Amino acid sequence: MASKFMLAFGIAVVNLMLFSIGSEMPNPYSGGKEGSFLLKDTNSVQLQDISGNVLTLDDVKRQHQGKVIFIEYWASWCAPCRELMPASEAVRADVKDLEVAYVYLSLDSDHDKWIKASREERISDYSLNYRVTNGRTSEFLKKYNINFIPQAMVLGKSGMVLNTKLVPGAKTLVPYLTSLSRN
Template sequence: MKRLLLIAIFLSPLSLLAQFSFVIKGFGKAYNDGDKIFLTYRQGDRLVEDSTVVKNRSFKFKGTFATKVRGYLSRNDNPRFALDLSDSFYIYIDSGQISLTSPDTLNNTLISGTPLNDDYAKLNNALKPVAEKRKKLKDLNQLSTEELKDTAFVNSIKANAVDAYYEAFPIQFKFINEHPNSYVSLLTLAEMARSSKYIPQVAQSFAKLSSTLKKMPEARKIAATIIESKKISEGMIAKDFTQNDVNGDAVTLSSYQNKYVLVDFWASWCLPCREENPNVLAVYEKYKTKNFVVLSVSVDTDKDKWINAIKEDRLPWVQVSDLKKQNEAAKVYGVTTIPANLLIDPSGKVIAKDLKGKALREKLAELLDDK
């Protein structure tokens, strides 16, 4: 399970705010006496870290907080030092007793006991079919050496993972729209806003959130993302830009006029980007003789890491970057999250935005399969 990231909430000094108490009680059939459970959550700009030891397959935490936040539990992996948390679970720090039970590990926890965690349980239950489907997908980390040599096989696994990821979005939108007063909805929407593909739907759900939630820092970030996304829309003429390729030669977007151009924003450090690269490579190889090109814009600042990622992912098309902290082309197109892309037709008009996985393959098939 990839390392979990907390969303920081900036508050006035905690000493000036009321303190509330919580109790967390957990039980897992696969827990062993002596297992260490770590609890991590944020209060303002302070990271709260606690730990306890499993006894009789159970553990318990007691604590206080000034504001409700999301944190997480991890078993036997100290999040301060671990690169990956193999057994972990999100939890909402909420007033009252929070109960967690599991047939095996933290990863499969059932949670209840407070309003926020009850909401979180409802969302998890709705997402269960998608979660079960994801479990059946092959794990790249468990492939044999021979299987890893089969590039087509590996790329198909990555493409399936991307498709499965987006299957959760309609379910999450439904939950958010039905729970406009829940902090769970706000944090879920904040995560979904990182996928530029769904910004129009994010905007619709954001409008339905309560006024109280809209005043929170996470909401302000979502609002800013929505505003930036409107810098370019389908039907507009693509804005020109020039950046240097890996050899330092200037490349201008308009030099690709009279072609279908996929402008792809990515970075070497962006795992979702790297997972989407095989999908882009597949459509490039299929349609490169049918008036289709890819122009990738990296938001990297480290040239060596950028070039190494290009080599590792075997990307044969033109790659450009200005290597600035805020890429100028990304700013022009209102790109606040990656991966992001736009598809431009031979007349220079933007005809689609943020096509990933299956959606990209279907759109190009619609445009180019008969050519």
């Protein structure tokens, strides 16, 4: 299990290095001040929940206004994503009492495969589990280079993107999210 996690982590780190070269990244510890990006185009991310209800990332942001929003991007076909799910679940449990909304966004194009994988990963009953229905055309996903997974993003309490290249399930997430939620 540890070697699978290390392989998944290694893949994510390599992807992070490849896709971050030459891009200006915000300071994740800026507390939503300097180095942060305004959250724009969240209406361009169209979502669907397990029951088939349609909403946007902007709707999710409004529902959790004043909270830190941690978004984990994953898909049923992404083996590293699936291998990180137990660690991700542990992070989610550790921050459940904080002002943090932990959101799963699947990039699956096939609704049935997403449902099946959500059940297998025990997140089908989790209310903040959604499928992105326009992953290839969303301006927001393009702007923030959500072009590889596993990947995660943090939106600050003010609705600003603080960090876009986090590894889901990383041990450093709990102190990071704790700090953000208390500021």
